[in-house]
Amino acid sequence: MKILIVEDEPKTGEYLQQGLSEAGFVTDLVRDGFDGLHQATTETYDLVILDVMLPGLDGWKVLEAIRRFGKEMPVLFLTARDQVEDRVRGLEIGADDYLIKPFAFSELLARVRTLLRRGKANDPQVLKVADLELDLLRRRVVRAGHRIDLTAKEFALLELLLRRQGEVLPRSLIASQVWDMNFDSDSNVIEVAMRRLRAKVDDDFELKLIRTVRGMGYVLEASD
């Protein structure tokens, strides 16, 4: 997976590149709008991360030019200005998502993965990891042959973790996806909910599937 980063702020650019490279992506970093447009239209990328405020050619214009050129890869906007008009404008001219600075890197990573996954038909009825099975149709969870009773929200939470296994999911993303709380809620609600889920899913088993990544969020994977 190849990602183009267009970001003029040197530190941000470098950290984005390092973080995404370490997450397993191939990345190119350019510093201004003209280079960004040139790279995006001459090379092939799976995703573009585009800063709005750029020297030379701003993010809007770069995006418009990319779309005019016929390139359809997803574009994620980074903006320091949280204005509704900005978002609307970005989405209108063909941005796929936006993040407002400052953002958590785990959030960015989660958004990038969502965008890259989009459009790929991948909807199994049963989600599995190690000896854990989640049956979406029958709304049933089984681990090592034992039925686990979950509340509706716990089921949704586990489904999210399973669908995105191996990915570190930030708390804000979990709150938004499972409870539809699309704002910072500064309580340790997610922590408690996760603890209860783990009590049901992991506590009685040798192999722990759900892990807390401190400072980042939660991940479900069958690591040894």
Add this chain to the structure above:
Amino acid sequence: MRLPRIRSIVLRLTLAYALASSAVLTGMAIVISRSVEMHFAEEDSEMLEGKLELIRHTAAEVHDEAGFATFAKQLDDALVGHHELEVAVLRKTGQPLYITAGGVFPPRIASAGELPETGRVLSWGEGEHAFRGLAARVAPGSPDLAPLKVVVATGIAHHNHFMQSFRRSLWGFVILATGVSGLLGWFVARRGLLPVAALTEATRKVTARRLDNRLSTTELPSELRELAAEFNQMLERLEDAFRRLSDFSSDIAHELRTPISNLMTQTQVALSRSRTPEEYQEALLSNTEEFERLARMLNDMLFLAKADNGLVIPKLETIDLAREVSDVFAFYEALAESRGLRLHLQGTVPGVMGDRLMLRRALSNLVANAIRHAFTNSEISACLTSDEDSVSVSVENRGNTIPPEIIDRLFDRFFRADPARSQSSEGAGLGLAITRSIVLAHRGTLSASSRDERTVFEIRLPRTAEAAVS
């Protein structure tokens, strides 16, 4: 064609005064000169008709041709001393029978003969002479004698003379009076507008540094008092906004100081000597948590700043508050249970117009606050009620009674009832301020009350869509 607009009030008033007084005076002058003229004319015609009557009487005494000689003599006697009176008596043939001596008629007698014998008073001019007079047919005493034509006239040159000079001085007076009243108007307008200049001067003294200056309204004329009062109110609002802004800036600086100093110390200590990877990791993780808190605070403050500037415009849709509360409860359920708290919802209300995300956030803050301050193993209840104009959601928890002197400050940003808890994980003390901003953006009210270990927060929203739209 449009007249150019006159921008100066003084000039405008001056012109208005001058125009008004000149119109009034002109009218008056016309009336006066007309009536004086009419008076003269009446006097003349009375005199002329009297003379004609006299001549008629005298003529009635004439019974034969010889009588005409006495007739002329009698007329001479009767008319003596009447200066400027001209009388001509003509035979039917046009031959003069009698003409006043020394008068101006003789050379012009022909024209006197041309006058119609109507008996009505007429004015006419002959060269430099102006006359008012009348002509009539007079029958002598005997029917055998042919009727006579009598012309009685008086010179009116002296009248005209008088009228001319009278009019001249009248118009002179009108012009002078117009000028004087214009001047007076200018003076009065200037005097009248002096308070405006004073107001301007007072206004000039108001600066960002001295917003506490107020205009004194007692000495102002009543027309300007309201303006000054409004101006003072505007100053008050400005001062309030300005003070809040500067409070806000100092709050931000204050709130940022602690976490930033923590971060600096921690990072510098970590770097001060070589450490194991685990120790570095620990330092970075701790930093991350601190940064996340900072970022959250920043976002909250930006939200509040936008709310203050009226930029938070709700997207209106119909909201089922019962559903929102139960969704929020579902979110907090696990946390509440871990503290032995029961969440209870009662009542339903009709839908209200509002922004779903924002109302959810407002409710979420109230519930989080209630959980934070509730006694363990107690109940938190949300109660929905409605009346004709509004719907209300109240969230009640059992907990330490909040002293009344604090309760009004709960919605202030960065306010924490317990200063010792300021740096716990519970946020920057912006939650209730955000809730209030959201409720205000929906044209609603947020209130709090606390007694007997029961604390209630109530959101009241207007039911009509018009009231919710800003």
